[in-house]
Amino acid sequence: MATIYQVSELAGVSLATVSRVMNNNARVSDKTKQKVLKAMAELDYRPNAIAQSLASNRSNSVGVLVSELHGPFFGMMMSGIDLELRNAGKHAIFTAGHSNETDEQDAIEFLISRNCDALILHVEALSNEYLIKLAQGNVPLVLINRYIDEIADQCFYLNNEDGGYLATKAVLEQGHRQIAYISGPLWKQDARDRLKGHQKALAEYHLNFADTLCYEGAYIEQSGLDGVTEILKQQQPFTALVCANDEMASGAIEMLREQHFTIPQDVSVVGFDNVNFSRYLFPKLTTINFPIGEMGVMAAHWVLRHIYRQEQYQINHLFMPQLAWRDSVTTPKSNSR
C-alpha cells in the first residue's frame, strides 16, 4: 500500500504538498496539483484513514449503538443513518448493546476509542445520569427513542402517548366498547406512555379502564399468547384487543385463532410499531407506525449540522405516530352498522 511519502517522491514534491491536494484546503498551483494527482493514480494511492484520524483528531465516522443488529426495527434505523452519512462522505460504525447495561457501556467505550466524531445512541439499560454525564464529555451524542430533559436538544423521540391514543381510538371509532389491552413492561417509559394514551382514549368515550382486561407483557411474541390466555380466563367479554407492539399482537392473534376466534370478525386487533412483518401477518395488521427510519435520518442530520457544520439541515425532535390501517380491525358483530 502506497503512502503519502512515496507519492511525494514520485511527484517530486514534499509531503505537505501531497497532503494539500488531498484535502483540497490550501492553494496549490495547478501544475504541481496535476503532478501529484498523476503520481497518486500511478501508485493507486489510498489515504490511510487511521493515520488521518490520529493526526487530525477527526475520523469522519459516527458511532451508532442499537440494541440488536438484527430485527426490522433497528435495521431501518441503521439503514437511514447509513444512507445520510454516506451521502455526506461520512461513515457509520454500528455496535449492539443488547439492552443490557454492560454491553451498552462497552459498546460506547469502543466507539469512543475509535475516535468517533459523534455518537447516535439507542440505549435501553443505561441510566439518565450516565447519559447526562457522557453528554458532558468530549464526544457529542444524540439519543434516539429517549427523552431526557437535561439534554432535550439531543433527543429524538416519538409521542408514544399519542400513539396509544390513536390505536385505541381506531377501534373505538369502529364501535368497539369492550377493549382489552396488552401492555409493554411498565418499567419502560414508552410502555407507560402508550398505556396512558390508551386510557385517555377510553376516558374520552366515558369508558372505565378495567384491570381484568389488561395484561403486562414483555414486548415479545410470547406475551401475546400469554396475555390472551390470561385475559380470557377473566371471563370478561371483549371485541377488540390493543397491543403495545406488533410482536405481541402477532402472538395474540395466534392464540385467539387457536381459541377459535376469527380475526377481525370476532376480535379486532391493533398493534404498535409497524415493523416489517406486520403486513405479512394474516390478516394484515392494523398498527401504529413508528417512524424509526426517519428518526435515524434525523439523528444523522443533527450530527451533520452540528458536528460537520452542514447548516442546510432542519432538525425536529418530536415524531408523531400515525395509524396504519390494514385488515385486522372491523366493526364489532354485536354493533355492526
Added chain:
Amino acid sequence: MATIYQVSELAGVSLATVSRVMNNNARVSDKTKQKVLKAMAELDYRPNAIAQSLASNRSNSVGVLVSELHGPFFGMMMSGIDLELRNAGKHAIFTAGHSNETDEQDAIEFLISRNCDALILHVEALSNEYLIKLAQGNVPLVLINRYIDEIADQCFYLNNEDGGYLATKAVLEQGHRQIAYISGPLWKQDARDRLKGHQKALAEYHLNFADTLCYEGAYIEQSGLDGVTEILKQQQPFTALVCANDEMASGAIEMLREQHFTIPQDVSVVGFDNVNFSRYLFPKLTTINFPIGEMGVMAAHWVLRHIYRQEQYQINHLFMPQLAWRDSVTTPKSNSR
C-alpha cells in the same frame, strides 16, 4: 482524555512499561504493574484504538460487507459475526453494498482504509476477477454465500441445489404431481442451482419440467404475485407451488388467496430461506432453512483462526439446507390418502 504518557508520569515509569502492562505481553514485575494499573484507574485511562492501530498495524477489527443493513437475512448474519468477534475481543465494522458494484467497491475501500485485519464479504455485484485479485492483496478476506474455485478455502456457501431438491421433494412426497415453480433471477448462481434441484426432484419422480408452470421472478414479493397470475393464465392445473425464496412465496400466497384458492388445501406452497417473517405468514410457511447466522459465525471463526491465530476453531465451508416443516403444505385433494 488521558494518554499513555500521563499514565507513565503518574506511575513513575516509562511509556514502554505502561504499554507492556496494557498488552500484557512482556514480563513486568508485579509491583510496577500495580503502580501502573493504579495510575490508569486514577486517570480513567482508555487506550486510543486509532493510535494502537497505527503503531501496530493491527486494528482488532474486521470489516463486514452486507447487501443491506436492514432485512432479516443480513440481520442474522451481522448478529452472528458480532457475537463471535466480540467474545474474542475483536470488533466488526459493518457496511452496506446495496447489491451494486459501485457501493460494494466503495465499502470495501472504506474497510481497507480503516485498517481492518480481515474482511467478511457478502457481495452480489462484484465479479469473480475482482474478488480474486482482492484476495491476493494484503488484507485477508472470506466470502459468504459465494463460491469461487480459485479461493475456495475462503468461501462459505449453501448447497442450493440440495435446497431446491428438498423443497420440491417435500411436496412430491405428499403426493403432488402437478407442481409450479417461481424461480429467482437466473443470472444469479443460487437461483440457477435451486431450479436445478427442483428439476432433479421432478426427474426422480419421472415428471417432466414444464415451462408453462415456471416463472422467473426477481426474489421480491411482487414476483410472487406476478408469477401466480402468469402461471394461472396458462390454464395448466397445479396443486403445489415451490418458490425460490420466502418473499416470493408470500406474494404468491397473497395472490392465490385473492384468486380464491385456500392454502394449503387447494395449493400447497413451499418457500426458501426461512427468513424471520416466514413463521408469521398464514398459514405458517413451510420452507428451506438457510443457516445464514451460522454461516456468519463460521466466517468469524475462520478469521479468528487464520488471522488471530486461535486454533481451537473448526472450519467447514459447505452448509446444508434443511426443510422447515410448517403449515403451508398438505396432501393434494385429488390424491389424499
Added chain:
DNA sequence: TTGTATGCGTTATCAC
C-alpha cells in the same frame, strides 16, 4: 525487568 528511541501515515504550524 525496565527505559530509550524510532516509526506508523497523516495533519498542521511554521518558515521560506
Added chain:
DNA sequence: GTGATAACGCATACAA
C-alpha cells in the same frame, strides 16, 4: 505556493 518538521498516541526493537 512550497518545504521542513513537529505533533498525534501508541508499539516495539534494542539497550541497559
